[in-house]
Amino acid sequence: MSDKPIYLTRDGEVAEMVLNRPDKLNALNHEIWQTIPKLVREVADDDAIKVLIVRGVTPKAFAAGADIAEFPVVHASEQSATAYHNDIHEAFEALATLVKPTIAQIQGICFGGGCALALCCDIRYGDDTSRYCIPPAKLGIAYSLGETKRLTDLVGPSKAKEMLMGAKVLDADEALATGLLTRLFPAADLARETRAYAESLCGLSQFTIRAVKQIVQSIGEGATADNELSRSLQRAAFKGPDYREGRDAFLEKRTAAFTYR
Numbered sequence: 001m002s003d004k005p006i007y008l009t010r011d012g013e014v015a016e017m018v019l020n021r022p023d024k025l026n027a028l029n030h031e032i033w034q035t036i037p038k039l040v041r042e043v044a045d046d047d048a049i050k051v052l053i054v055r056g057v058t059p060k061a062f063a064a065g066a067d068i069a070e071f072p073v074v075h076a077s078e079q080s081a082t083a084y085h086n087d088i089h090e091a092f093e094a095l096a097t098l099v100k101p102t103i104a105q106i107q108g109i110c111f112g113g114g115c116a117l118a119l120c121c122d123i124r125y126g127d128d129t130s131r132y133c134i135p136p137a138k139l140g141i142a143y144s145l146g147e148t149k150r151l152t153d154l155v156g157p158s159k160a161k162e163m164l165m166g167a168k169v170l171d172a173d174e175a176l177a178t179g180l181l182t183r184l185f186p187a188a189d190l191a192r193e194t195r196a197y198a199e200s201l202c203g204l205s206q207f208t209i210r211a212v213k214q215i216v217q218s219i220g221e222g223a224t225a226d227n228e229l230s231r232s233l234q235r236a237a238f239k240g241p242d243y244r245e246g247r248d249a250f251l252e253k254r255t256a257a258f259t260y261r
Contacts, residue, residue: 006032008039015043016193018057019114025064026056028113030074030084031204034090040098042147047261050206051198052098054121055105059129062104065112085144088113092146096120097217099210101201105194106130107187116143119150122213123182125197127190132175138163153220154179161245166249205242207260 002020009016009128017039019026043052044114056062057136066088095102104118106126112131118124136143143164152160155178162168175181185193201209211233218229237243242260249256 004035005007005029006035006039006041006184010046010049013048013197014053014198015046015049015051016055017043018055019063020057022056022058022060024067025061025109026058026114027064027069029067029070030087030118033084033087033091034042040094043100044052044098045070046102050100050202052100052102053105053194053198054095054117055194056107059107061109061114062106062118062130063111063113063114064109089144092116096150096207099213100206101209101213103194103198105190107190109245111135111227115227116147116150119147119154119180123197124180125183125190125194126172126175126181127185128172128183130172130175131169132180133167133169134163137165138167151180167249201257203255205246205256205258205260207240207242207258209238209239 002018005019005021007018009018019028019032021027021029021032024169040052043049046162074155075081102123104121104123104124106118106124108129108131110118110126111129112135115134117133134143134147148160148164152164155163159178163170170178170180172181172184176184180253183193214233218227223230240260242256242258245258246256
């Protein structure tokens with residue numbers, strides 16, 4: 001167990017980025033925002049890691065949001081506020097654009113910046129104790145377009161407005177029904193199910209998984225037909241080792257051993 005407010009662990013081909021302020025319900029302080037891009041780069045640069053799980057250290061919370069106790073300091077001047085929000089933006093973008101698949105493992109409170117961080121992951125697995133809220137209207141602040149778009153893309157504009165305007169709290173069932181959660185599990189099963197899915201990804205073609213991330217991102221940016229990115233990925237696939245291995249394994253009725261990193 002680390003005493004740092006956020007840390008990285010590795011177990012085989014799966015890494016976990018752990019939010020570690022249990023006494024503050026993992027509220028995201030400035031140090032955490034500044035550290036996230038560094039940890040994400042470690043994951044990106046380590047060929048042995050195929051999947052990243054993001055979770056809180058306590059079952060009471062994924063993260064309770066940004067640490068509001070810091071606001072008088074970080075918003076003391078226009079310059080300090082700009083630097084602070086740039087650090088938050090860099091943290092979100094680092095996680096959202098990581099080439100490797102990411103899974104948010106969510107227990108308890110997932111509010112504000114914590115919910116926004118979970119939205120940066122490819123997949124969100126939650127348990128039946130989890131609750132979700134983004135409450136800018138309680139603080140008199142405006143969320144960035146990027147954060148608002150991630151929420152809107154998942155739940156639709158009407159539900160996003162209801163959540164943001166009314167600081168609405170979603171329980172786990174409603175979060176699943178609206179699309180904010182990918183899957184919902186009993187609390188006792190969440191860690192096991194999250195790990196099982198992460199390990200299943202490790203056994204599949206990393207070329208394909210990373211291509212999926214890029215193409216879905218392109219769709220989110222407005223693409224409606226094949227573009228140079230999707231065509232180049234299709235061309236590269238048929239020239240790559242994973243296609244040959246997958247094809248041969250299928251014909252030989254064996255499990256494929258993919259090598260792309």
